[in-house]
Amino acid sequence: MANIIQPLKHFTKFESITQGQKLIEQALIYKENPNLDKAKGAGKRIGCIFLNPSLRTRVSTQLAALNLGMDPIVLNMDKEGWALEMRDGAVMNLGTVEHIKDAAAVLGSYFDILAIRAFPSLTNKEEDRSDFIFSQFVKYSGIPVVSLESATRHPLQSLADQITIQENWSGKSKPKVVLTWGPHIKAIPHAVANSFSEWTLGMDHDLTITHPAGYELDEEFTRGATIEYDQSKALEDADFVYVKNWSAFNEYGKILSTDSSWMLTESHFQKASTAKVMHCLPVRRNLELSDEILDGSRSLVQQQAKNRIFAAQAVISDLLEQL
Amino acid sequence: MANIIQPLKHFTKFESITQGQKLIEQALIYKENPNLDKAKGAGKRIGCIFLNPSLRTRVSTQLAALNLGMDPIVLNMDKEGWALEMRDGAVMNLGTVEHIKDAAAVLGSYFDILAIRAFPSLTNKEEDRSDFIFSQFVKYSGIPVVSLESATRHPLQSLADQITIQENWSGKSKPKVVLTWGPHIKAIPHAVANSFSEWTLGMDHDLTITHPAGYELDEEFTRGATIEYDQSKALEDADFVYVKNWSAFNEYGKILSTDSSWMLTESHFQKASTAKVMHCLPVRRNLELSDEILDGSRSLVQQQAKNRIFAAQAVISDLLEQL
Amino acid sequence: MANIIQPLKHFTKFESITQGQKLIEQALIYKENPNLDKAKGAGKRIGCIFLNPSLRTRVSTQLAALNLGMDPIVLNMDKEGWALEMRDGAVMNLGTVEHIKDAAAVLGSYFDILAIRAFPSLTNKEEDRSDFIFSQFVKYSGIPVVSLESATRHPLQSLADQITIQENWSGKSKPKVVLTWGPHIKAIPHAVANSFSEWTLGMDHDLTITHPAGYELDEEFTRGATIEYDQSKALEDADFVYVKNWSAFNEYGKILSTDSSWMLTESHFQKASTAKVMHCLPVRRNLELSDEILDGSRSLVQQQAKNRIFAAQAVISDLLEQL
Numbered sequence: 010m011a012n013i014i015q016p017l018k019h020f021t022k023f024e025s026i027t028q029g030q031k032l033i034e035q036a037l038i039y040k041e042n043p044n045l046d047k048a049k050g051a052g053k054r055i056g057c058i059f060l061n062p063s064l065r066t067r068v069s070t071q072l073a074a075l076n077l078g079m080d081p082i083v084l085n086m087d088k089e090g091w092a093l094e095m096r097d098g099a100v101m102n103l104g105t106v107e108h109i110k111d112a113a114a115v116l117g118s119y120f121d122i123l124a125i126r127a128f129p130s131l132t133n134k135e136e137d138r139s140d141f142i143f144s145q146f147v148k149y150s151g152i153p154v155v156s157l158e159s160a161t162r163h164p165l166q167s168l169a170d171q172i173t174i175q176e177n178w179s180g181k182s183k184p185k186v187v188l189t190w191g192p193h194i195k196a197i198p199h200a201v202a203n204s205f206s207e208w209t210l211g212m213d214h215d216l217t218i219t220h221p222a223g224y225e226l227d228e229e230f231t232r233g234a235t236i237e238y239d240q241s242k243a244l245e246d247a248d249f250v251y252v253k254n255w256s257a258f259n260e261y262g263k264i265l266s267t268d269s270s271w272m273l274t275e276s277h278f279q280k281a282s283t284a285k286v287m288h289c290l291p292v293r294r295n296l297e298l299s300d301e302i303l304d305g306s307r308s309l310v311q312q313q314a315k316n317r318i319f320a321a322q323a324v325i326s327d328l329l330e331q332l
Numbered sequence: 333m334a335n336i337i338q339p340l341k342h343f344t345k346f347e348s349i350t351q352g353q354k355l356i357e358q359a360l361i362y363k364e365n366p367n368l369d370k371a372k373g374a375g376k377r378i379g380c381i382f383l384n385p386s387l388r389t390r391v392s393t394q395l396a397a398l399n400l401g402m403d404p405i406v407l408n409m410d411k412e413g414w415a416l417e418m419r420d421g422a423v424m425n426l427g428t429v430e431h432i433k434d435a436a437a438v439l440g441s442y443f444d445i446l447a448i449r450a451f452p453s454l455t456n457k458e459e460d461r462s463d464f465i466f467s468q469f470v471k472y473s474g475i476p477v478v479s480l481e482s483a484t485r486h487p488l489q490s491l492a493d494q495i496t497i498q499e500n501w502s503g504k505s506k507p508k509v510v511l512t513w514g515p516h517i518k519a520i521p522h523a524v525a526n527s528f529s530e531w532t533l534g535m536d537h538d539l540t541i542t543h544p545a546g547y548e549l550d551e552e553f554t555r556g557a558t559i560e561y562d563q564s565k566a567l568e569d570a571d572f573v574y575v576k577n578w579s580a581f582n583e584y585g586k587i588l589s590t591d592s593s594w595m596l597t598e599s600h601f602q603k604a605s606t607a608k609v610m611h612c613l614p615v616r617r618n619l620e621l622s623d624e625i626l627d628g629s630r631s632l633v634q635q636q637a638k639n640r641i642f643a644a645q646a647v648i649s650d651l652l653e654q655l
Numbered sequence: 656m657a658n659i660i661q662p663l664k665h666f667t668k669f670e671s672i673t674q675g676q677k678l679i680e681q682a683l684i685y686k687e688n689p690n691l692d693k694a695k696g697a698g699k700r701i702g703c704i705f706l707n708p709s710l711r712t713r714v715s716t717q718l719a720a721l722n723l724g725m726d727p728i729v730l731n732m733d734k735e736g737w738a739l740e741m742r743d744g745a746v747m748n749l750g751t752v753e754h755i756k757d758a759a760a761v762l763g764s765y766f767d768i769l770a771i772r773a774f775p776s777l778t779n780k781e782e783d784r785s786d787f788i789f790s791q792f793v794k795y796s797g798i799p800v801v802s803l804e805s806a807t808r809h810p811l812q813s814l815a816d817q818i819t820i821q822e823n824w825s826g827k828s829k830p831k832v833v834l835t836w837g838p839h840i841k842a843i844p845h846a847v848a849n850s851f852s853e854w855t856l857g858m859d860h861d862l863t864i865t866h867p868a869g870y871e872l873d874e875e876f877t878r879g880a881t882i883e884y885d886q887s888k889a890l891e892d893a894d895f896v897y898v899k900n901w902s903a904f905n906e907y908g909k910i911l912s913t914d915s916s917w918m919l920t921e922s923h924f925q926k927a928s929t930a931k932v933m934h935c936l937p938v939r940r941n942l943e944l945s946d947e948i949l950d951g952s953r954s955l956v957q958q959q960a961k962n963r964i965f966a967a968q969a970v971i972s973d974l975l976e977q978l
Contacts, residue, residue: 044698052367054395054398056391062737064730064732064737064753064758064761065761068702068728068730068762068765069765071728072700072728072765075700075726080398082391082394082395084387084390084391086387091385091387094617098618098623099617099618100617100618100619101616101617101618101619102517102616102619105616106614106616107387107613107614107615107616108615108617111613111614111615111617111626111633112387112614114634114637115387115388115613115634115637115638116391118634118637118638119391119392119395119638119641194748290753290757290761291752291753291757291758292753292754292757293747293748293751293752293753294740294745294746294747294754294757295744295745295746295747296746296747296748300744303757310757311760311761311764314760314761314764315761315764315765318765375690377718377721379714403721405714405717405718407710407713407714409710414708414710417940421941421946422940422941423940423941423942424939424940424941424942425840425939425942428939429937429939430710430936430937430938430939431938431940434936434937434938434940434949434956435710435937437957437960438710438711438936438957438960438961439714441957441960441961442714442715442718442961442964
């Protein structure tokens with residue numbers, strides 16, 4: 010059935026369970042044999058545009074591109090002082106040096122694929138929700154665009170997470186997946202939590218989301234999940250527990266709680282003895298998640314990080330089909 | 333006749349009409365077939381040294397080198413905290429960490445070709461005019477040097493501009509080319525304007541330069557052009573209109589005008605209905621140039637940007653001949 | 656005999672004279688023929704992690720990796736805002752975003768070899784001496800690690816220095832090597848001086864170290880050298896004079912002298928007429944070392960810099976043996 014799925018035009022979000030399963034399977038094939046399609050991308054270039062810093066995402070995307078024989082070129086626009094104008098019709102007599110529509114069009118004419126990271130402001134809810142920066146790149150570049158985390162989603166992370174769940178689940182029934190809020194000292198975007206929810210539900214797993222009151226996520230991403238405010242109840246019989254901080258969505262970008270009792274330790278797993286723990290990294294140890302969990306046998310965090318390479322490779326490989 | 337032109341030693345300025353025509357023709361060949369000379373630069377390395385930030389220039393040079401099979405290595409010396417000492421005989425007991433003569437010699441021993449961006453200070457006219465930093469790299473590196481914009485010239489941009497003019501001109505007589513000053517809020521270098529004038533005159537086109545009084549460019553670059561202070565008169569019957577801001581040259585580095593009537597809109601083209609508009613990018617929209625021009629059919633700016641790749645490829649390919 | 660030496664597990668310090676000689680010989684082979692082992696590293700990736708800035712080290716390591724057919728990926732973690740937590744058990748509720756043990760493990764799973772630069776604080780002597788940051792990368796990455804300069808050593812520089820000495824010594828007896836302190840205005844790490852002493856003694860050369868009182872280096876590195884506080888006496892009959900500033904080791908990180916009479920000029924060589932002068936670069940001219948020496952025939956500094964490529968290539972080639 011995989012052969013009748015249309016190749017991706019862009020990779021910005023969850024599309025369908027068949028598409029998701031196809032990407033997971035392709036990623037696992039590449040994990041076994043990273044150089045399988047070394048010739049597929051020869052002579053093709055992917056531009057990796059970072060409006061925000063990155064380590065794992067940047068390196069895993071570069072490696073994925075190299076595995077496919079492509080030339081990856083990284084542009085740290087945040088660090089390289091290239092402030093983009095976002096407003097249509099703006100009179101650019103202040104700090105911005107280039108309009109996103111011009112920059113996107115040039116980059117679109119230089120590369121075969123663009124991969125872009127653009128975090129939310131966390132101050133303008135509607136602009137963030139519209140994924141404005143990201144959609145401008147899609148609109149003006151004219152070439153396939155891969156999200157390296159947008160204002161609202163982090164689909165490559167979520168694909169890597171689903172690969173990891175599949176690798177660690179041999180049960181016949183659906184796994185019980187729990188997404189739990191963890192404490193943090195900074196206002197953190199919703200993208201990882203949104204995307205994890207979207208993909209976990211989309212892949213037809215059973216999802217429970219737990220967080221302090223006020224931390225409800227955008228329902229666009231969580232519809233179909235069980236919301237349970239009592240963390241200990243949510244964790245009962247969990248197979249996979251995904252830990253992530255996010256700032257409030259309703260009181261947009263606010264920090265409402267730093268309650269350390271939400272940080273998982275072994276004692277939280279009394280009714281979920283075999284549960285595995287996931288986190289997208291970077292993790293603030295002993296704030297978001299305890300040393301004992303991260304250094305113990307429940308942790309899948311390194312496996313998730315490794316799978317980022319093959320998630321990106323499967324996605325880029327799929328995008329290459331249309332070129 | 334092209335086959336008797338000597339290969340370039342360095343690429344820092346306009347050399348001759350035959351050399352210019354040879355590079356344009358080679359660039360157009362590469363535009364048709366970017367991988368034509370994929371083996372030519374195999375195993376060769378180009379070091380791209382940025383003392384000032386860059387997006388288009390950096391990426392287009394990297395792509396040009398990759399098209400020729402070379403390994404490009406980028407050094408953002410401005411961002412990476414490597415302050416170079418420029419003064420001969422200096423006692424280096426202040427902020428500079430390495431003398432340009434040592435750095436240039438090392439880079440010259442590491443690479444096969446160096447490409448360098450070094451903006452002017454706009455405060456020391458004679459030092460800027462002598463292209464001091466640039467000439468030190470030429471002197472001490474001992475290898476071919478490509479200008480990625482020096483204090484006084486931006487020849488790769490100008491080559492891309494001439495390629496674009498050739499692509500858009502099928503007339504039998506010389507095209508009428510107009511270089512018009514446009515407003516800006518910052519003090520901008522003269523390099524693009526100087527080089528455009530030098531190349532346009534060198535390629536034997538008809539050039540009119542128009543700007544507010546006081547914005548006269550260095551005559552070294554403009555000798556042979558018509559200087560016309562009335563912009564509307566200058567634009568009459570224009571075939572190509574190149575828009576660029578620059579700061580004053582006589583009152584060196586000063587901003588003398590931000591008169592917004594100099595910004596081109598459709599109403600400026602009543603007597604030049606078929607004129608094409610050019611700009612090197614990045615452009616500050618609605619300050620230097622209006623949305624209606626940039627988004628309309630007169631605009632060649634994206635074509636110019638794309639041609640940067642093939643301009644660089646033609647130049648690097650020529651420099652490889654001597655290695 | 657070379658064929659019975661075990662391949663390196665990591666490259667962080669001097670190991671043995673046979674290992675040293677093997678690396679020198681291999682480097683000289685690569686200098687003659689850089690592309691000899693172009694296929695050896697194909698498909699392998701080296702991650703070059705800079706916690707501190709670098710020019711020569713970064714480029715020479717990239718070139719060495721390219722010569723071996725590897726893909727080098729550079730991460731300027733200092734500039735890219737990725738503050739690592741170093742303390743075990745820390746509650747990460749301040750500025751650090753990722754624990755070194757997590758970052759090192761991820762990088763270890765992404766690359767085949769890691770190369771790391773991590774300077775000392777010069778404020779915490781015991782932590783610096785333990786090469787803490789460096790040892791954490793060795794411990795948690797699980798892959799071969801190359802030092803690009805640690806808190807205490809700079810072994811790739813020292814290997815390049817020994818290659819340079821061998822290239823310039825045809826005498827039958829041991830050369831007399833002098834390591835002389837030179838003035839500087841900043842507090843400089845001990846790594847280059849430590850390593851040069853360690854390697855010069857390890858390669859069984861005759862070593863005299865001269866410096867103002869109070870600048871004694873850590874005896875761990877200098878045991879076996881002659882310490883001579885009178886610079887002119889130390890220089891007598893020298894064959895090679897290595898110039899380097901370092902801050903005090905006993906009064907840790909302090910600047911005790913900036914006495915300019917310690918800066919070498921031609922007049923210092925009256926009793927060492929054929930002596931060659933070495934420096935690792937970057938050098939502050941006319942502060943650490945005079946123009947007349949650097950620009951004269953005694954200077955080997957450019958040769959040392961060039962040999963950095965082949966030192967790195969020999970080391971990485973050796974590390975590839977175990978993969």
